[in-house]
Amino acid sequence: MKLNQNFEKLQESYLFLNIAQKVSAYQQAHPAGHIIRMGIGDVTRPLAPAVIEAMHKATDEMAHQETFQGYPPAEGQIFLREKIQSYYADRGVTLALSEIIIGDGAKREVGNIVDLFDADNEVLIPDPVYPVYVDTNLMSGRPIRYLPATEQDGFLPLPDGDTKGDIIYLCSPNNPTGAVYDRQGLQAWVNFALEQDAVILFDAAYESFISEEKLPRSIFEIPGADRCAIEFCSFSKTAGFTGMRCGYTVISNRLQIGGVRVNQLWARRQSTKFNGVSYITQRAAEAVFTVEGRRQIKETINYYRDNAKLMADSFRDMGIRFTGGENSPYIWHRCPDGMSSWDYFDYLLENAEVVGTPGSGFGQNGEGYFRLTAFGNKEKTAEAMERIRKLLK
Amino acid sequence: MKLNQNFEKLQESYLFLNIAQKVSAYQQAHPAGHIIRMGIGDVTRPLAPAVIEAMHKATDEMAHQETFQGYPPAEGQIFLREKIQSYYADRGVTLALSEIIIGDGAKREVGNIVDLFDADNEVLIPDPVYPVYVDTNLMSGRPIRYLPATEQDGFLPLPDGDTKGDIIYLCSPNNPTGAVYDRQGLQAWVNFALEQDAVILFDAAYESFISEEKLPRSIFEIPGADRCAIEFCSFSKTAGFTGMRCGYTVISNRLQIGGVRVNQLWARRQSTKFNGVSYITQRAAEAVFTVEGRRQIKETINYYRDNAKLMADSFRDMGIRFTGGENSPYIWHRCPDGMSSWDYFDYLLENAEVVGTPGSGFGQNGEGYFRLTAFGNKEKTAEAMERIRKLLK
Numbered sequence: 001m002k003l004n005q006n007f008e009k010l011q012e013s014y015l016f017l018n019i020a021q022k023v024s025a026y027q028q029a030h031p032a033g034h035i036i037r038m039g040i041g042d043v044t045r046p047l048a049p050a051v052i053e054a055m056h057k058a059t060d061e062m063a064h065q066e067t068f069q070g071y072p073p074a075e076g077q078i079f080l081r082e083k084i085q086s087y088y089a090d091r092g093v094t095l096a097l098s099e100i101i102i103g104d105g106a107k108r109e110v111g112n113i114v115d116l117f118d119a120d121n122e123v124l125i126p127d128p129v130y131p132v133y134v135d136t137n138l139m140s141g142r143p144i145r146y147l148p149a150t151e152q153d154g155f156l157p158l159p160d161g162d163t164k165g166d167i168i169y170l171c172s173p174n175n176p177t178g179a180v181y182d183r184q185g186l187q188a189w190v191n192f193a194l195e196q197d198a199v200i201l202f203d204a205a206y207e208s209f210i211s212e213e214k215l216p217r218s219i220f221e222i223p224g225a226d227r228c229a230i231e232f233c234s235f236s237k238t239a240g241f242t243g244m245r246c247g248y249t250v251i252s253n254r255l256q257i258g259g260v261r262v263n264q265l266w267a268r269r270q271s272t273k274f275n276g277v278s279y280i281t282q283r284a285a286e287a288v289f290t291v292e293g294r295r296q297i298k299e300t301i302n303y304y305r306d307n308a309k310l311m312a313d314s315f316r317d318m319g320i321r322f323t324g325g326e327n328s329p330y331i332w333h334r335c336p337d338g339m340s341s342w343d344y345f346d347y348l349l350e351n352a353e354v355v356g357t358p359g360s361g362f363g364q365n366g367e368g369y370f371r372l373t374a375f376g377n378k379e380k381t382a383e384a385m386e387r388i389r390k391l392l393k
Numbered sequence: 394m395k396l397n398q399n400f401e402k403l404q405e406s407y408l409f410l411n412i413a414q415k416v417s418a419y420q421q422a423h424p425a426g427h428i429i430r431m432g433i434g435d436v437t438r439p440l441a442p443a444v445i446e447a448m449h450k451a452t453d454e455m456a457h458q459e460t461f462q463g464y465p466p467a468e469g470q471i472f473l474r475e476k477i478q479s480y481y482a483d484r485g486v487t488l489a490l491s492e493i494i495i496g497d498g499a500k501r502e503v504g505n506i507v508d509l510f511d512a513d514n515e516v517l518i519p520d521p522v523y524p525v526y527v528d529t530n531l532m533s534g535r536p537i538r539y540l541p542a543t544e545q546d547g548f549l550p551l552p553d554g555d556t557k558g559d560i561i562y563l564c565s566p567n568n569p570t571g572a573v574y575d576r577q578g579l580q581a582w583v584n585f586a587l588e589q590d591a592v593i594l595f596d597a598a599y600e601s602f603i604s605e606e607k608l609p610r611s612i613f614e615i616p617g618a619d620r621c622a623i624e625f626c627s628f629s630k631t632a633g634f635t636g637m638r639c640g641y642t643v644i645s646n647r648l649q650i651g652g653v654r655v656n657q658l659w660a661r662r663q664s665t666k667f668n669g670v671s672y673i674t675q676r677a678a679e680a681v682f683t684v685e686g687r688r689q690i691k692e693t694i695n696y697y698r699d700n701a702k703l704m705a706d707s708f709r710d711m712g713i714r715f716t717g718g719e720n721s722p723y724i725w726h727r728c729p730d731g732m733s734s735w736d737y738f739d740y741l742l743e744n745a746e747v748v749g750t751p752g753s754g755f756g757q758n759g760e761g762y763f764r765l766t767a768f769g770n771k772e773k774t775a776e777a778m779e780r781i782r783k784l785l786k
Contacts, residue, residue: 064444108666245669258396277683278636278671
């Protein structure tokens, strides 16, 4: 019996676990402290009333023989997939129901999708980026090539003559940098993928934070993407579902590799290793798309957007360069005085009791940067910015 | 870009998908028919009132800022893990909280666990058995050795001098045969695994159907199992959670391979590829362990047990040999007149409008056998047995 040796390539523990341990140690040493958490990208506002109502109703259905629901369909409930179909149609993207598959969150789906690909494929991953892309490929033994994202390119790297890769990860609005590709940028990647016979794994988890009409919220707004891209989306940031677990994957019927329809392969994987998403959760997600639901989640997103604006304004005032803050819940900035990311983490924790995320946790090019999130309480966000302003003055 | 070639080794589609398609075709041809479904092992009774109450309460918590819950811990909520700890303690099994990890169902966890093991390990899988064990290992390219389970050994094969394997799947009470290992049988497997440095993946999804006190409900009741076994359990059959998605995995701190604690490796995998189970679902699962909850789920299990007894009595009357029906929700019997499993499936569907599961779908040794489940409605179960009796008379 041998363990999967690929696990040895992983860093000792997961970024957010490290942060949690550091924060917990600080708290034990300073029980009277008032820590403000702007680290992990978890939401804090309650679920929308329309969602709550749908959950109570679904719960009552589970209480009666006639309306009880057993195993959900592995690909998701039709009622929810139809709503997502309309959501895309509103943006001019036409999808068949077979192209929309419900899952329990973008993190899991973006991790599981690699099951479909041979271990020999070379993976192209921007650096810095959400660590799950790297770790899931390390675990399954795929060679990784890093694509540097830097301040010079606005953290939005584009393919050039030297770019290579069979599987390309793109995340826009980006986690951690908050940078958002425009149509031209995504078109360049789609063209590259089509030319190179590569697949783009497009993480759109933060799409609902895009407020500028001209920016694409789905890669399927880009011509040709249906033949080379898979999109991952989540209700976590759109509707505060981090504690609910629901997302979806879009794979066009036109995405075929070696004559195999990739969404059929995904359906085969899901029917074997998945038993669908809880009925109540899917009813809750459906409610997000009602008139009331849409209005209510927009209020919440605007609440977080106001936080992001307040943070962006503060950084601008302080003369600190950053990306994000607009069209994104993240503010990504250089650590002051040339501090390393973890040094700045400790400095902020110990002197301002503000918790952020060290940029180096997102890759080598993140070293010297820092991520703060706008998902907190308004008053606390203002207080945190005040503390940072005083500290860095 | 190459797809994972291992998918080509899988059969075209999943057993239950085939059944669903056949049933659907029959229904279209006979719209006035009254099909009774005893095929897929899905439950039909509503959730326990204590569970429903907990879900309403948890939903209300999600509606308010102060009690809102974001990302759940990847390893599960402490409140639920403590309840499971007590549940095991009641049977004399002492577990640390770190040994209990919450997941969203046994199917998924038993499929995902293979991520931890090298692709070179040889897998030993009883035949017939739950198809997920085979398919998940085919997908990840592990060599499989089948262990024949036959009527002669009561469908409870034991290791002998020729038995080999690094990863051994055991399911007791068994799906599909309903057979249950006694202590001696499980001890033989534990001894084998310890001698051979193998790991047992023990699927205990049906443990709550065991009514005989002397039969083990957990492999951890067997001395030495903590050093060689991983147990998968589910709320699906215990508390009717098929539509809820919750289960748990037990890995002892004493299970180490090459100096690595397997539950730490599992935690590392989960923190990367999983974001925990919905808060509401975990509160629902917690309610299963309250005094009221326990009483209520016992009533439901007894309802299904009564169905199983009725089915077993009918088969006995008809002189048809079977396993299961006691300590199990499944009745596994030989097809009459030497019919093949799929022929008998069609024969029953067309002449009695009863849907079961062809034994051959569970492996080569299942050919000529058939599985019926006791998870249906009492009146319909009686009606189905009456129809079968008339047909086979």
